[in-house]
Amino acid sequence: MKVLFVGDDWVGSNARSLADGFRQAGHEVVVIDTTSVTLPPRLSPPWVYSKFAHRRAPWDIEALHREIDSAAHTFKPDLLFAFKSVHLDQQRLLSAPAGLHVHYSPDDVSNPYNTSPEYLAHESAWDLIVTTKWHNVPELTARGAQHVKFVRSAYDPALHHITARRTVRRYLVGFVGAVRPDRQDLLVSLAREHHGDMLLRGPGWRRVRALWQTGADVGGAVYGEHFSAAVAAVTANLVLLNSDNRDTHTCRTFEVPAAGGLFVGERTDEHAELLQDGAECYLFSGPAELRDILRRCTKYPDQAAKVAEAGHHRIVTGAHSYADRAREILGALA
Template sequence: MKILYVGDDWIGSNARSLADGFRQAGHDVVVIDTTAVTLPTRFSPSWLYAKTKQRRAPWPREQVHHQIEDAARAFKPDMLFTYKGVHLDQERLLGVPAPVRVHYSPDDVGNPYNTTPEYLAHEAQWDLVVTTKRHNVPELTARGARRVKFVRSAYDPAWHRPCAKRGAQQYLVGFIGARRPDRAGLITRLAKEHGDKLLVHGPGWRRIPALQAGHATVGGAIYGDRFAAAVASVTANLVLLNSDNRDTHTCRTFEIPATGGLFVGERTDEHAELLTEGSECLLFSDEEELRDILQHCARHPDRAEQIAAAGHRRITTEAHRYVDRAREMVDEL
């Protein structure tokens, strides 16, 4: 198929990985980068406009739509595939000449933060709506979506693979992900308990003084090789879910074991389906259980390595790459 792919194209983004997944599946893919609309540079005119008006600036959106329409005329796609295009002009997207139009959302579309009124008004006109949240399927159907497909998140072997550490420090516990209210308390308490044995990377964590006071190593967002190196330096890699998305799995569910890290995550049905508790991952339902797991990892690092290796084999030998998800969606069509 000839696929006109509309989504963020910055290095390390899941949208870029999925676009490459379609290419790896044998399709001809042209990517239109939407980063200027979805993630405007901090303190840029577009960023300031979005902060004050609570909507995306019109001028980068207009530029993106011109690129889409120019590419469609030259490329004549069989499919328009839009990765979380809720901030784009829906009428113009749906007017792109392509036999099939697909909208993909990596987040909970039941959360108003992940949609817009304009998108919701046009949702029923998409030929296929794809969600990574199983609970969204009946909700989307009830909202009038023509056809709905659930696919799980995935990992990208280009980035998520075992690699050597970039330093001699070995942390007992680590978390890579954005600061959120439902995570901040746990991470702060872990800093008090484990001090310099805790590694935290992601947006917002540097603004918590208690982490620095506890001597935890704290850094910003990391992607690609830096992500893999950070995972390698941690014995127990936390997989924390987003309660606003009602997550029962997340991208880290696949990325951590694919990178060779020990998966220590929240206990959900989906996590239990994907990895065998006790031999391929370690799951917890509360902080007391997590503390027991961390104590066990500290006392038995060799066993932690064995579980990590088994989790890596399970995830990487099953169909959990972005190319596999691309094939699932094409098969649906």
């Protein structure tokens, strides 16, 4: 198929990885980068406009749609694939010449933060809505979506793979992800307990005052292969979920074991289905159980390494790459 892919194209973005997944699955892909609209540079005029108007800059949206329209008329795609394009002009997206129009959302579409009034008004016009949340399937159907497909998140073999450590330092516990109220207290508590044996990477952690005197290694966001390098330096890599998305799995569910890291994550039905607790991962239901896991990792590091190796094998041989997800999506269209 000829796929016109509309989504963010920065290195490490899930949209770029999925676009590459379509190409790896054997399809011709042209990407239209939406980053100028979704992530305008801080303090730029579009960024300032979005803060005051609470919507994306219309001049950037217009420029992007001109690019989409031009590409669609020239490329003549069989499929226009929109990756979380809720801030774009839905009528123009749906009117772009293409055999099929598909919208993909990596987040909970019942959370208003992940939609827009215009998107909701046109949701039923898409040929297919793809969601990574099981609970969204009946909700989307009830809202009038024509067809809904559930696919899990994935990993990108080009970015998430076993890599050499970039430091001689080895951390007992680590987490890569953004600051969120539902995870901050736990991670601050762990930092106070483990000090220099804990690594934290992600947007916002450097601004958390409670971490400043803990001795934990705190840094900014890491993407792509830098993520895999961070995982390589940690014995127990935490997989924490986003309660606002009502997550039962997340991208880290696949990215951590694909990078060779020991998966230490919240216990959910999906996690238990994907990886065997105690043999391919360690699952916990609360702070006490997590601390017991960390004590075991300290006492039995060889066993922790074997569990990490088994989890890696399970994920990379289990059809969980973005190319696999592209095939699932196109299978639903067929």
